[in-house]
Amino acid sequence: MFRHQHGGRAGPARRDGRPGRRAQLGHIETLLHSALVRAQAQGELPADRDPLTLARMLLVLLQGLRVVGKASADPARVRDAVEQALTLLD
Numbered sequence: 694m695f696r697h698q699h700g701g702r703a704g705p706a707r708r709d710g711r712p713g714r715r716a717q718l719g720h721i722e723t724l725l726h727s728a729l730v731r732a733q734a735q736g737e738l739p740a741d742r743d744p745l746t747l748a749r750m751l752l753v754l755l756q757g758l759r760v761v762g763k764a765s766a767d768p769a770r771v772r773d774a775v776e777q778a779l780t781l782l783d
Contacts, residue, residue: 722752738782747781754778 712720729744738744754774762771 718752718756721755722748725751742782750781751778 725748726745729738729742729747732738733740733742733744738747758771758774761774765771
């Protein structure tokens, strides 16, 4: 099992056999990146956009939305963030 520089578990699986958080995030990033590359190849994403950078931004946004969505009673907070993020895909 690999260790994170701060002592956290960084390996691909937990003791119960499920993927670790880092592996899950990496998998989601890969899926988003692949989808954005396909979208760009089909002309649905502008050529001047970087699919990897966008995938990482979307991953961070998705994770943040989970946290804020659970903690906030104001749906406008999440809606505004999503609307702004979508402008980056235009």
